[in-house]
Amino acid sequence: MPAGGRPTVRSRRLGTALRQYRLAAKLDQPHAAEVIASSQARVSRLESGHVTARVIEVRLLLDAYGVKDAEVCTKLEELAKHSKNRGWWLEHAAHLRPDYVDHIALEDDATYIREWQPALVPGLLQTPAYAEAITRGSPNYIEPDRVTQLLKVREGRQAKIEEGGATYSAILWESVLAQPLVSADVHQGQLAAILETGKRKNVTVQVLPFSAGVLGAVTSAFSTFSFDSEPVVEAVTLENLRGASVLEAPEDLAAYANMYDQLRSSALAPDASAKLIRDILRRLKEDAS
Known part of the structure; x- marks a missing residue:
């Protein structure tokens, strides 16, 4: 059983895939039970999940479902192993x-991570000073030990990107860069780090400019994850007041892939985005001097 008695994202991903292949083969659960x-x-x-x-159950079920793709079989067997x-x-x-x-488990497994953030610098790009400032500035009190x-x-999550373990793309709304939510020095350090x-x-870092219109204002933060050699969206996380939700239904994945x-x-473009960030950073330094 997954740790804690609740489905993990890995066990849930495996279970969802097995169910999809069973339905595609037009078999019911009693038949699958006989197979294993x-x-x-x-x-x-x-x-x-x-x-x-x-x-062995994965192998037997995939064989019964007529799944012959070696890459698919290996992927699901690895999920079962780990x-x-x-x-x-x-x-x-x-x-x-x-x-x-x-969310962290999805990041750890992913080969492609894509994020849209209209309000804050994404966690995978945050400096320690920025991360501490927004954590301590949360409307919900967080005990000092928990902040640490x-x-x-946050540092452990970033190691995945620093070590080249995934291809990471982030799109930030211009307001994240132009309207500091932390002190001037922390914000400037954050822009330099980006x-x-x-x-x-x-x-890849891109900026959605104010000139793009309402698109940035009507789309809340989300992350998409892919787990193969191609960036096909296989899971999405949404940020909300109570935390984050994981979406895995095909129609949801398609909708957020299209939105991204x-x-x-x-x-x-990335080069133009970098120039805009440099320009904003220069203006902030001039204003502070």
Whole structure:
């Protein structure tokens, strides 16, 4: 059973895929239960992610469903092998919301991460000073010890990008850069860090300018994740007042993939975005002098 008795994003991804292939093969759960010599209840729990499938079960089910693609089979078998693995972030689990743990697990598995952020600098781009300022400035009181743990987790998340473990693309609304929410020196340091990180081969930073119109104002923050060699969106997280929600339904994935494409096509190109950030940083320094 997944840790804590609740589905993990890995067990849920595996279960969702098994269910989709079963439905495509036009087989019911009792048939799947016969294939793995188990009960319909177990198949149901496998497909919901409440129980993690064993590798042999994955192989038997995929064979029964007529799935022959070796890459697909290997991917799902790997999910079964590693769905119970303890992630580096679990040592901080006592200080993290379950939805945040899900988000980090998606980041850790992803080969492509894409983010849209209209209000704050994305966590994967934040400097320690910026992260601390917005964490301490939260309307919900956060105990000092927990702030320290959250900053360590933020640093751990960024290691994935620094080590080239994923291709990362971020689109920021111009207001994130032009309207500081933290002190001047922290904000200037943050802009300089974005410019530096944007030079990495696996990182693309774009700015959606005010001139793009209402698009930035009507689209809340979200992240999309892909887990294969191609950037096909396989999971989405949405930020909200209570935390974050994970979307996995095909129609939701298609909608947010399309929205990201709209934002990207309306945003400035990476070079033009870097120039805008440099211009904003220069003006801020001039105003401060």
